[in-house]
Amino acid sequence: MSKAEGDPAVGGGTGGEPKLSRASVQRFSLYLRHLERWIQEGMNVVSSSQLGDALGINDAQVRKDLAYLGSLGQPGIGYYTRELITALRHRLGVDRTWAAVIVGAGNLARALMRHRGFAEQGFQFVGLFDADPQKIGQIVEGIEVQPPAKMLEIIAAAKAELAIVAVPADTAQQVADALVAAGIKGILNFAPVMLRLPPHISLVAVDLAVQLEQLAFLVHLSKHE
Amino acid sequence: MSKAEGDPAVGGGTGGEPKLSRASVQRFSLYLRHLERWIQEGMNVVSSSQLGDALGINDAQVRKDLAYLGSLGQPGIGYYTRELITALRHRLGVDRTWAAVIVGAGNLARALMRHRGFAEQGFQFVGLFDADPQKIGQIVEGIEVQPPAKMLEIIAAAKAELAIVAVPADTAQQVADALVAAGIKGILNFAPVMLRLPPHISLVAVDLAVQLEQLAFLVHLSKHE
DNA sequence: GGATGTGAACGACTTCACAGCG
């Protein structure tokens, strides 16, 4: 699983007429990726069923999702790829740069920093922290590992709003608290614990062990029936 | 994000009377982790509300989930921790050992292999593959990197049923096909593509880029309202 | 009293089906 937690309601505040489900947002990212691939290949128009097929979901679902961006579709034609991409980026908030820091200079941090595509999508890693004195000062993927004490300074200087927590379970909560104190607005948590955060801080949690267990369960299940 | 795909219906075949949702299974893993922690601390009895608080979910939800394991609860008392753990492990299929292979000897593979806890939970990594000639022969976390050509042999020899795909998007599908041909039963996919697999192969997909984008969106949203 | 198990209500998400428009 993956699992996400942030504001309970993703939609508007008091009486949001349109409603944007959390599931839709997940799909927005997927649409965007496919569209970016397709426009490279010269596909200037796409239909809801093409997108649906590519993602393995119903075409009506796709239209419902895209309708949330406005009435971009052309009856009888489809959607103009370029237009969709622009609208999606804007809605997702990725038509700008996001500065992010990572806490925990392990292999997961390396994997994330190395991930080509993050940079293109506007995510910039501006800080890497670790409590291990052995690691402090090392250069990892072009960034120097800093001690936790420098968090506030570096986060403020780079105006970082996102943080990735990739430390063991037992220190994750205190790391999260420190990040919040340093002014971080959202946390992507890989530690296998449920973080307690102030309500105005967004949270997305990814628990790799749970995912592997779920896979085992599915296989287990497919055998016992 | 996290996202999972496998058989559309997780429950039984023809007319499954009880129903086990995919969400429940995700929570099973979380229950199990907390319970294992708690029994170490000497907590022999737990209530649905304790579990609910720990996970941030409703207590009725917890009872509904646990009821699926049978009527283990003692009215007025709660659940016996040890008993719950045993039942959960059994239901999840983690009361046995699972042999798994990883394709893509990058940092993500390292992170996963290093993850303490996988071994304790019965997951054993018995093979590591990479197409890069430079990497073949290297020892990563105690396992030698093998060429893809050896997949069939190694998977069969170790009776591996699970595979983790941690390769770039453009080769993920062909890697998946090879894994299926080699007899793998389930795939945990980290590549940002939707894998097309035969219906009897289970799939769990984790898309890290989507998760980061979702976090950005949540923060973006909390500012524009 | 305290906590479980569970039908019923509720809410969220998905699919259907079709009117409408280029």
Next chain:
DNA sequence: CGCTGTGAAGTCGTTCACATCC
């Protein structure tokens, strides 16, 4: 005609509320 946008229906998951039992 083909494809969008969307009300209506359907499905799935969560929460409520309460009878039940120790």
